[in-house]
Amino acid sequence: MDRVDVANDIKRAEWLQMYYYLRLTRSLEDRISALYRQGRIVGGCYTSHGMEAIAVGYASALERDDVIAPFHRDMGAFLIRGITPGEVLAQYLGKRTGPTKGKDGNVHMGDLKRGIIGFVSHLADNLPVATGAALAFKIRGERRVVFTGTGDGGTSRGDFHEAMNFASVRKLPVVFFCNNNQYAYSTPTRLQMAIADVVDRAKAYGMPGEIVDGNDVAAVFLAAKRAIARARAGEGPTFLEFKTMRMHGHSEHDAAKYVPRELLEEWKKKDPILRAEQRLLELGYADEAHFRDVGLRVQKEIDAALEFAEQSPLPEGREVLEGVFANPDEVEP
Amino acid sequence: MNSATATEVTYLEAISQALDEEMTRDERVFLMGEDIGAYGGAFKITEGFLEKYGEWRVLDTPLSESGFVGAAIGAAMMGLRPVVEMQFADFISCAFDQITEVAAKNHYRWGAPVPMVIRAPFGGGVHGGPFHSECPEGWFFHSPGLKLVAPSTPYDAKGLLKAAIRDPNPVIYFEHKFLYRRIKEVLPREDYIVPIGKAAIRRPGNDISVITYGAMVHLALEAAQQLAAEGIEVEVVDLRSLMPLDKDTIYGSVRKTGKAIMVHEDNKTGGIGAELAALLTEDCFDSLDGPILRVAAPDTPVPFSTPLEEFFLPKASDIVAAARKLAAY
Numbered sequence: 001m002d003r004v005d006v007a008n009d010i011k012r013a014e015w016l017q018m019y020y021y022l023r024l025t026r027s028l029e030d031r032i033s034a035l036y037r038q039g040r041i042v043g044g045c046y047t048s049h050g051m052e053a054i055a056v057g058y059a060s061a062l063e064r065d066d067v068i069a070p071f072h073r074d075m076g077a078f079l080i081r082g083i084t085p086g087e088v089l090a091q092y093l094g095k096r097t098g099p100t101k102g103k104d105g106n107v108h109m110g111d112l113k114r115g116i117i118g119f120v121s122h123l124a125d126n127l128p129v130a131t132g133a134a135l136a137f138k139i140r141g142e143r144r145v146v147f148t149g150t151g152d153g154g155t156s157r158g159d160f161h162e163a164m165n166f167a168s169v170r171k172l173p174v175v176f177f178c179n180n181n182q183y184a185y186s187t188p189t190r191l192q193m194a195i196a197d198v199v200d201r202a203k204a205y206g207m208p209g210e211i212v213d214g215n216d217v218a219a220v221f222l223a224a225k226r227a228i229a230r231a232r233a234g235e236g237p238t239f240l241e242f243k244t245m246r247m248h249g250h251s252e253h254d255a256a257k258y259v260p261r262e263l264l265e266e267w268k269k270k271d272p273i274l275r276a277e278q279r280l281l282e283l284g285y286a287d288e289a290h291f292r293d294v295g296l297r298v299q300k301e302i303d304a305a306l307e308f309a310e311q312s313p314l315p316e317g318r319e320v321l322e323g324v325f326a327n328p329d330e331v332e333p
Numbered sequence: 334m335n336s337a338t339a340t341e342v343t344y345l346e347a348i349s350q351a352l353d354e355e356m357t358r359d360e361r362v363f364l365m366g367e368d369i370g371a372y373g374g375a376f377k378i379t380e381g382f383l384e385k386y387g388e389w390r391v392l393d394t395p396l397s398e399s400g401f402v403g404a405a406i407g408a409a410m411m412g413l414r415p416v417v418e419m420q421f422a423d424f425i426s427c428a429f430d431q432i433t434e435v436a437a438k439n440h441y442r443w444g445a446p447v448p449m450v451i452r453a454p455f456g457g458g459v460h461g462g463p464f465h466s467e468c469p470e471g472w473f474f475h476s477p478g479l480k481l482v483a484p485s486t487p488y489d490a491k492g493l494l495k496a497a498i499r500d501p502n503p504v505i506y507f508e509h510k511f512l513y514r515r516i517k518e519v520l521p522r523e524d525y526i527v528p529i530g531k532a533a534i535r536r537p538g539n540d541i542s543v544i545t546y547g548a549m550v551h552l553a554l555e556a557a558q559q560l561a562a563e564g565i566e567v568e569v570v571d572l573r574s575l576m577p578l579d580k581d582t583i584y585g586s587v588r589k590t591g592k593a594i595m596v597h598e599d600n601k602t603g604g605i606g607a608e609l610a611a612l613l614t615e616d617c618f619d620s621l622d623g624p625i626l627r628v629a630a631p632d633t634p635v636p637f638s639t640p641l642e643e644f645f646l647p648k649a650s651d652i653v654a655a656a657r658k659l660a661a662y
Contacts (some may be wrong), residue, residue: 067411100443110443112410118443122434128403129435135404136411139363139389146407159431162400169395324477326446326501332412 009222012285018060018217019280020294022273025052025076027298028085031306032092036252041092043105048073050215050247053272054179056080057220058147061228069117069130069148071179072107073246082114085302089309096319097312103323123154127163127176134167134174134231145231147224149177149240153184155198161205164239168205171236175227176207178239179214181246186258202239214242215272218279245270342520345513347487348452349378351494352416354524356386359414362498363390365401366418366452375420376454376513398427402451406436406503409449414498422455422507423467436503437478446501450494455483456548456598457630457646458511462637468547468599468630470507470575474608480529481575483507485550487518489573492527500529507575509548516551532579534586538566541656542586544609545596546572549647553596556652565660575605583609584617591622592659596652601629623662626655 029047036045048055055076059068070077078088083099091098091109099109100118110118117133120126130148137144154160155178167174178198182189195201202209208230212223220242227238245267249256280286342350356362363386364379370393373380383391394401398419405415419425425432432451439447457466473479480502484490490508497504535550536557543553550571557567570586572578587593593613595606610625628651636642 069407104442108442110445112445117407117410118439118445120435122430125403125430125435128400128431129407129410131400132404132407132409132415133411134407135392136408136413139408139413159399159403162395162397163403165395166397166400166404170392323441323444325480326440326448328501330440330444330446331448331501 010218014060014221015218015280015283015285018056018221019276019286020298021056021060021076021080022052022217022276023294024079024085024298024301025056026273027295028079028088028302029075031302032089033248033252035092042094045092045252046072046107046250047248047252048075050267050271051179051181051244052076053217053220053276054177054214054242054244057217058177058224061221061224062145062147065115065144066228067115067117067130067133067144067146069126069133069146070119071149071151072119073151073179073181075107078107078109078116081116083109083111083116085305086308089305090312093309093312094314095309095312096315097309101319102315124150124157124160124163128159128166130174131163131167131172134172135170137173138170143232144173145228146174147177147228148174149179151184152178152180152182152189152198153187153192154178155201156192164202164205164207164237167237168207171234173231173234174237175224175231176237176239177242179242179244181244183246183250183256183259185250185254186256197241199239199241207237207239209239209241211241211243214244215267215270215275217272217276339519341517342487343514343517344484344487344490344508345376345378347491347520348494348508349380350520351491351498352379353382355495355498356382356390361412362414362416363392363408364416364418365392365394365405367394367396367420369393369418374418376510378418398424399431402428402431403435405449406431406439406447409447410439410445414448416450416452416498419451419453421461421465422453422469423464425451425453425469429472432473432479432503432505433476437476439478440502441478447503448501449503450497451503451505453505453507454510455507456509456511457635457642458548460637460639460642461510461635463634466635468597470505471599471604473505474576474605478503479576480504481507482529482573483509483547483575484527484573485509485512485547485571487516488520489527489533491520492525493529493573495524496526496529499526504529507547511548527573530574530577530579532573532582533571534582535569535571536567538568538590540566540590541592541594541659542568542570542590543594543596543652543656544570544572544583544586546575547598549596549598552647552649553652555649556656559649559653560656563657565656567656578609580612580616584613587613587617588620591620592662593621594626594628594652594655594659596628596647598630598647600632601627602632604629623659626659628652628655
């Protein structure tokens with residue numbers, strides 16, 4: 001893995017902002033898990049616990065006009081693109097104030113105004129879609145980039161390969177990532193693929209690839225910056241494999257007994273928030289008091305967000321019939 | 334130009350004209366598909382387009398239906414108006430997931446319109462065998478969020494394609510291969526559309542409604558002529574749009590005639606004819622004077638060998654036989 005000169009490449013303000021989003025993501029998802037255990041959230045509940053550095057790192061590397069087609073463990077990316085914790089909780093609670101107005105749940109949030117293509121459960125389905133968004137930018141000569149990815153399991157799907165191939169043939173401004181968290185639900189990567197590194201898949205498409213320490217937010221940020229710059233310069237797509245570990249079950253109902261305890265113990269030491277704090281201390285960018293302050297701040301924000309979400313109305317049953325088709329006034333004539 | 338000197342346009346040319354005129358009218362419109370560039374498409378619909386519009390508006394894609402339909406969805410969300418070509422409608426199964434899970438549900442789930450068109454050359458009678466003759470409209474008829482059209486004339490082929498391109502939703506445009514070069518007519522010189530969701534009465538009649546679409550419209554007209562000689566006046570309803578269905582026109586016809594035959598080239602079980610029969614029973618039962626009949630392909634894949642395919646495809650004589658049976662009620 002490439003070593004990065006963190007101190008020289010990431011400004012203090014960027015570091016502190018990423019730290020804030022790491023904490024916000026962790027605390028928000030911890031609250032979501034708690035609500036799930038209390039039975040106040042129904043349905044699936046997927047967290048990025050232990051993997052927060054990936055979404056926070058890549059979303060911090062993008063510009064406002066860029067677009068993401070995120071994975072279902074990319075909460076940090078939603079927050080950085082401007083989905084508020086209140087909207088997130090409203091979405092989880094099935095409220096009308098969530099980004100899908102109750103039509104869809106959990107991380108299935110999309111909003112074109114904030115450059116977010118809504119997630120589809122069929123993993124890798126959004127990779128061709130992201131490729132098409134990048135195609136639109138290329139056709140119009142815009143310097144915008146699309147960032148999209150899936151998990152290790154998702155790279156087995158045909159859509160992953162069809163998207164990687166088409167994007168590479170046409171040198172489209174898209175960055176693909178895989179957050180390799182070693183398990184697709186309960187299936188370990190050794191039963192998912194016969195290669196040790198997912199990044200090897202990129203070779204078949206003539207695409208450069210890079211292995212990145214997915215638990216190091218600085219490494220993710222810098223690798224994303226490099227790939228984005230390449231895409232923006234018209235040099236085509238890059239594939240980034242973020243090595244990480246899923247620390248919770250697939251969904252919160254899943255105790256993940258199929259994961260060896262030692263493996264979790266080992267990765268617990270590599271927790272992305274602990275590592276960010278160590279680095280911030282080394283760099284002299286922040287101290288323990290700052291970490292405490294951020295912790296209190298995000299808890300307050302989440303309390304307010306939950307109040308907003310709980311006070312928001314549920315949709316009326318009859319709203320199920322709305323929105324199957326778009327009206328002509330919803331698109332440019 | 335008056336009609337005496339106007340040239341007749343085939344169904345295939347009408348499709349080309351619609352694409353050409355829409356690409357000229359709106360620079361957001363672009364094409365993707367297999368072999369549509371230098372080769373001009375398997376059926377030559379886009380011949381000359383690459384030279385005229387360049388490689389970024391006429392994109393030859395890898396052999397990758399799911400990939401390029403997905404790409405069309407993304408491009409549409411970013412403000413372009415993609416029109417993708419399935420080389421044969423049969424291959425749409427490779428893109429089924431992108432169409433039904435992504436395109437169809439997108440607006441409903443999170444409010445982002447997907448204004449795109451998938452052209453699907455469908456239907457048999459061209460010795461295509463099991464993988465080049467299918468009528469897959471039934472699969473999509475059952476997926477909320479998709480509009481489906483199936484023109485039967487050059488006029489409709491052009492007007493419905495223009496309407497599809499201008500629609501803010503994903504539209505699957507089923508163009509019948511058998512009609513490509515077999516029918517022609519003079520088209521208006523001015524820009525026009527055929528609105529999605531409006532059926533057409535192709536032949537008025539008071540005794541029996543024959544409700545159909547695509548190439549079967551022509552069989553129905555042939556049968557109607559034969560039946561008229563026997564004193565049975567058939568009304569031929571051309572659906573034109575399969576989703577949404579023009580219930581006003583369908584119900585109006587059946588309330589007048591009291592009898593209905595559904596004709597389609599798709600397999601009989603679970604086809605659009607079955608849905609229409611259910612709708613008519615639910616909403617027009619008091620007007621019915623006989624059972625609702627279906628004339629459709631048997632529940633088999635489309636076979637290759639000529640006698641097998643001839644047996645498989647509905648014939649005018651099948652419609653005549655059904656009409657005679659129904660006339661006896």
